Amino acid sequence: MTESTEKMTGARALIECLYREGVDTIFGYPGGVLLPIYDELYDADIRHILVRHEQAAAHAAEGYARATGKTGVCIATSGPGATNLVTGIANAYMDSIPMVVFTGQVPSSLLGNDAFQEANITGITMPITKHNYLVQDANELPQVIKEAFHIASTGRPGPVLVDLPKDVTVQEIDFYYPEKVDLKGYKPTYQGNLQQVKRAASAIKESKNPVIYAGGGVISSNASKELLELAEKIKAPVTTTLTGMGGFPVEHELFLGMPGMHGAKYANYAIQESDLLIAVGARFDDRVTGKLKAFASNAKIIHIDIDPAEISKNVKVDVPIVGDAKWILQKLLKYAEPAQSEKWLDRITHWKKVHPLHYVEPATGDGIKPQYIIEQITEACKDAIIVTEVGQHQMWAAQYFRFSEPRTFITSGGLGTMGYGFPASIGAKIAKPDKVVFDIAGDGSFQMNSQELATAVQENVPVIVAVFNNGYLGMVRQWQELFHNRRYSATCIQNSVDFVKLAEAYGALGLRATKRDEVRPVIEEAIASGRPTVIDFIVEEEENVSPMVPAGAAINEILDLERKE
Incomplete structure (x- = not known):
């Protein structure tokens, strides 16, 4: 430990600890038990972003973390403030995003008494955090915070919660900050x-039909460069999961696209026909694997992951390698030799030509297809950070945006959280102010956190929300069309809000496009404006995400749902 330097309150010690951890931004919402902390924040050299709902604080902190690779930080008051963070914490946990969450708590003397705005937030969040703390002595606070940041950012990243009773924040201590962390069992x-x-290198050399299956762990470990080098050296095509998008350049000849339920046909065919599947930082989730017994059934499987609990959890693995993806890929590059894949790559090229991602333009030329909007955003700003809500628009963004760099696609993967994208885009834009940031949104998802327009305007965060307005909860409607005889129960939300007027009511810029030739001009106007902007794109009402693998089917049992105009 460092030597004691001065006496200070727990609240002041918290701020000093954040300085030591290099925190420059915190997303939050104040409350009674947090007043000592917010009083210290008043003079602190840390930017506090006042969100309009605590859930948005967690999502914004996660967007910040995913855009930078740093640990995101958020704070909320006790009781409902803390419980409003739960969805955002669970989202970060599912997608392995480093985040430290601070919650206020009633005074220690009232714990367990059902005091006003008391909630057992450590108990509530135990299943969705890597670890959490209830601090009952301010002298422990520096050690706890040091540990919290260490746990959140090391190993498989994830959220850590620190619960702070009000009396702890006013207790006076001799401040110190630990120089290192040594946790037994971690x-x-x-x-x-x-x-x-x-x-693994030996298996690669013997392989004739290899496929690399890369997930979000490639991005977390900053291993995109090594992944590209390995793919080129061993001559293996690469497919990336939804959260792995950007980990391998889309334009590369070895790129297969996204696999799974809404993956490219050729990606799914390649996995199913492979004799060696090299999984890197991916967890074989159900949206990728489909019917487990049929998934890559003829392939030997190498699984590289930092979390030993993921090895053989869903799919039996032949060559498990526990460790950091970057370190392991560097070593694999040293020993690996090219696979015998010349004929295999020719076959992949054939599949790409025969089964490309495609859509049919409206016969009149006036309607707007969602896929076309994504293509126009790509052409207008190739290096944009793309953030999404959850639904059809999320899949179209993953399918049609031409990602070339890691940390440029931010989306809710495991939890599938509607309302995620807009606050996450605010966090990403604050983290990367020189980048253009788009939130690709549905008219349903956007309304779940549209109040954050006030945050974007007040903080002058010029994110662009592209609302794909089809008047439905589109993904649910698509399933109802396919599997429930078009019985659209509770999915029609047509004319629910005028998004242009909503934007203007908050002081943001509101734009609308109803025809194809209006799409590019409003995108360029939004980029040039330098203001928080909402673009209301009136798109085809019943456009489906295609291709699609029905739930429970093998991933090569693919439906082509493209409508014929």
């Missing part, structure tokens, strides 16, 4: 077993 493995790496 020793993440970074350097994979070298013998397993050599086994």
Whole structure:
């Protein structure tokens, strides 16, 4: 430990700890038990972003973390403030995003008494955090915060919660800050077993139909460069999961697109026909695998992951390698030799030509297809950060935007949280102010956190919300069309809000496009405006995401749902 330097309150100590961890931005919403902390924030050299709903604070902190690779920080008061964070915490946990969450709590003497605005937030969040703390002595606060940031950002990243009773924030202590953390029982493995790496290299050399299946762990470990080098060296095509998008350049000849339920046909065919599947930082979730017994049934599987609990959890693995993706790929590059894949790559090229992602333009030329909007955003701003809500628009963004760099696609993968995208885009834009940031949204999802327009305007955060307005909860409607005889129960939300007027009511710019030739001009106007902007795109009402694998089917049992105009 460092030597004690001065006496200060727990609230002041919290701010000092944040300085030591390099925190420059915190997203939050004040409340009674947080007043000592917010009084210290008043003079602190830390930017506080006042959201309009605590859920948005968690999503914004996560957007900040995903855009930078740093640990995101958010804060909320006790009781309902803390419970409003729960969805955002669960979202970060499912997608392995580093985040430290501070919650206010009633005074220690009232704990367990059902005091006003008391909630057992450590108990509530235990299943959705890597770890959490209830601090009952301010002398423990520096050590706890040091540990919280260490746990959140090391190993498999994730959220850590620190609950702060009000009396702890006013208690006076001799401040110190630990120089290091040594936690018994928490020793993440970074350097994979070298013998397993050599086994993987041997399997690659013998392979004729290899496929690399890369997930969000490639981005978390900053291993995109090594992934590209490995793919080129061993001559293997690469498919990336939804949260792995950007981890491999879309324009590269070896790129297969996204696999799974709404993946490219050729990605799914390649996985199913492979004799070696090299999984890197991916967890074989159900939206990728489809019917487990039929998934890559003829392939030997190498699985590289920092979390040993993921190995063989869903799919039996032949060559497990526990460790950091970047370290392991670097070692694998040293030992790996090219696969015997010339004929395989020719076959992949054929599949790409025969089964490309495609859509049919409206016969009149006036209607707007959602896929066309994504293509126009790509052409207008190739290096934009794309954030999404959850639904059809999310899948179209993953399918049609031409990602070339990691940390440029931010989306809710595991939890599938509607309302995620807009606050996350605010966090991403604050983290990367020189980047153009688009939130690709549905008219349903956007309304779940549209109040954050006030945050964007007040903080002068010029994010652009592209609302794909089809008058439906589109993805649910699509399932109702296909599997419930078009019985659109509770999915029609037509004429529910005028998004241009909504934007203007908050002081943002509101734009609308109803025809194809209006799409590019409003995108360019939004980019040039330098203001928070909402673009209301009136799109085809019953356009479906295609292709699609029905739930429970094998991933090569694909429906082509493109409507014929």
